[in-house]
Amino acid sequence: MRAPVFRYTHLGTPIHRLHPLVKFLYVMLTLVLVMYPIRITDIPILLIWLGFSAVLWLIARIELRRFTTLMKILVGTFIFLLLIQGFTYRGGHTPLITFGHLRLWEADLGVITREGVVFGLVLCVRILVATSSLPLFVMTTPTSGIMTAMGKLRIPQTATFMFVSALSFTTLLFEMWGSIVDAQKLRAFDIDSMNVIKRAFKAYIPILTPLILLLFRKANDFQIAMETKGFGAPIKPTEIEVLTARPADYAWLAFIIAVFVTCTVLKFGG
Amino acid sequence: MSQQTEKVSSRKTTGRIGGASIAWVTLFGALIGVTALIPIFPYVGGGGYVPLATPFAAIAPLLLGPIGGIVAAIIGGVIGMFIAPAAYPLQLVDVIIGAASPAILVALMIKNKSLWMINAPLFIVIGILGWLVPFYFPGARGGFGKVPEPLYFILAALYWIPSTIIAVTPLGTRLMPEWIVSKKRTQRYAGIFLVILAAMLVWWIPWTRPYWYLYNFSSELGVATHLAYSWWVVALSAITAVITIPIIEALERSGLPKIEGSIW
Numbered sequence: 001m002r003a004p005v006f007r008y009t010h011l012g013t014p015i016h017r018l019h020p021l022v023k024f025l026y027v028m029l030t031l032v033l034v035m036y037p038i039r040i041t042d043i044p045i046l047l048i049w050l051g052f053s054a055v056l057w058l059i060a061r062i063e064l065r066r067f068t069t070l071m072k073i074l075v076g077t078f079i080f081l082l083l084i085q086g087f088t089y090r091g092g093h094t095p096l097i098t099f100g101h102l103r104l105w106e107a108d109l110g111v112i113t114r115e116g117v118v119f120g121l122v123l124c125v126r127i128l129v130a131t132s133s134l135p136l137f138v139m140t141t142p143t144s145g146i147m148t149a150m151g152k153l154r155i156p157q158t159a160t161f162m163f164v165s166a167l168s169f170t171t172l173l174f175e176m177w178g179s180i181v182d183a184q185k186l187r188a189f190d191i192d193s194m195n196v197i198k199r200a201f202k203a204y205i206p207i208l209t210p211l212i213l214l215l216f217r218k219a220n221d222f223q224i225a226m227e228t229k230g231f232g233a234p235i236k237p238t239e240i241e242v243l244t245a246r247p248a249d250y251a252w253l254a255f256i257i258a259v260f261v262t263c264t265v266l267k268f269g270g
Numbered sequence: 271m272s273q274q275t276e277k278v279s280s281r282k283t284t285g286r287i288g289g290a291s292i293a294w295v296t297l298f299g300a301l302i303g304v305t306a307l308i309p310i311f312p313y314v315g316g317g318g319y320v321p322l323a324t325p326f327a328a329i330a331p332l333l334l335g336p337i338g339g340i341v342a343a344i345i346g347g348v349i350g351m352f353i354a355p356a357a358y359p360l361q362l363v364d365v366i367i368g369a370a371s372p373a374i375l376v377a378l379m380i381k382n383k384s385l386w387m388i389n390a391p392l393f394i395v396i397g398i399l400g401w402l403v404p405f406y407f408p409g410a411r412g413g414f415g416k417v418p419e420p421l422y423f424i425l426a427a428l429y430w431i432p433s434t435i436i437a438v439t440p441l442g443t444r445l446m447p448e449w450i451v452s453k454k455r456t457q458r459y460a461g462i463f464l465v466i467l468a469a470m471l472v473w474w475i476p477w478t479r480p481y482w483y484l485y486n487f488s489s490e491l492g493v494a495t496h497l498a499y500s501w502w503v504v505a506l507s508a509i510t511a512v513i514t515i516p517i518i519e520a521l522e523r524s525g526l527p528k529i530e531g532s533i534w
Contacts, residue, residue, distance in 0.1 A: 088490050133361075166299040177304070
């Protein structure tokens with residue numbers, strides 16, 4: 001199992017100090033932007049937001065290797081999109097590479113068209129825009145900050161508690177998974193040497209069954225600990241981290257909204 | 271059977287969700303989140319993978335009861351979104367379509383005995399919407415091509431008509447709910463496989479359409495994807511059933527307190 005690359009790193013950059021709610025709004029606006037219907041002419045809008053995100057990544061001093069990891073994960077998607085759009089784009093009429101002619105409904109599947117490849121590029125940029133915002137939020141916001149921000153959004157305290165507890169238990173799960181895999185390897189059961197099909201049907205049962213049993217036993221202990229500490233008591237609990245909005249947060253908020261409004265006006269006003 | 275295994279956790283306190291303790295739901299949510307990092311199937315056509323989190327979200331209602339399972343799946347989806355953003359490129363949308371939906375649909379199928387009158391119309395609505403979006407709505411206005419009919423309708427129907435038939439016939443209303451808790455292993459395998467298959471076939475429709483919309487799928491690709499995934503959903507359901515049975519049998523023997531609404 002690959003360890004998560006996108007995890008919080010403690011640094012003192014302006015993005016790390018930024019109010020979590022402002023960063024959360026940036027994630028939400030990114031989602032709205034990528035959901036707009038898309039045309040080839042929309043690429044400047046996507047590039048503006050992508051450039052804006054790149055600036056945020058730079059200010060947050062996120063290492064290049066993390067961005068490289070993201071790109072490695074996405075490269076398969078990009079190749080798929082470029083090929084598929086190249087072969088099947090409806091508005092394609094300039095042949096780039098011709099393998100033959102195979103007309104199927106509205107497309108000639110034997111020809112890669114220039115317009116199709118360009119549209120594929122636009123879609124790649126759209127996916128890159130979508131996937132660049134959340135890692136930034138995760139890598140620059142501590143768990144306690146996320147928890148307090150969720151509280152400010154009036155998300156029920158139990159839900160917040162469950163989310164934050166689950167997040168903190170992920171490290172434990174990685175350790176448990178590693179221990180069980182090592183134990184199975186000692187019994188000559190090597191998951192890494194299996195192909196995808198064999199792995200899907202055979203590999204996971206000897207790992208997941210003990211993992212879930214161990215997990216539920218730990219959950220029993222956790223439940224006792226929670227009840228002992230008065231979880232669910234009818235009093236207003238205190239916050240781990242008290243968040244206050246600074247003038248810089250308002251300035252960033254205005255800046256993010258301004259960039260979003262600019263993109264939206266360019267999209268629908270042009 | 272020991273007295274301990276007969277205990278049923280159903281106290282209605284703030285520390286429980288639908289009969290399952292919050293700690294169990296939280297930890298299973300964490301497990302779903304972590305398994306977002308493990309690929310089990312590449313996407314048909316490449317470009318990504320279906321994580322192990324998806325079958326885990328689907329079996330959550332079987333292990334934790336319908337409500338606890340759905341909550342665990344949502345928590346797992348959100349965690350997965352944070353620790354494996356590439357597995358959830360559409361972020362919150364992916365949490366709903368990739369994690370919450372399988373759990374909700376499996377939960378509905380477990381309760382099909384009493385909920386078939388809700389399930390069948392729901393499956394039909396999902397099926398019709400899936401047929402219309404995106405090639406008829408937004409259609410040409412959104413840059414989507416014309417699909418060949420009646421071929422496209424028939425291909426889309428392969429994903430919701432079998433589930434609807436299962437939901438309204440005695441197979442879904444009487445036999446499946448009995449089989450999933452049966453002591454006979456073959457019946458149990460069949461019951462769990464059918465519950466998951468009926469749910470995952472319907473799940474496939476809303477799971478794919480946002481991607482088709484975002485990737486501007488051509489009509490040819492829409493047809494091809496329907497064909498390519500037809501075996502895939504069955505295989506995913508089979509894998510999920512194969513993983514689930516040993517877990518359930520182990521839980522039955524574990525002495526852990528049982529959860530109201532779960533099948534063990």
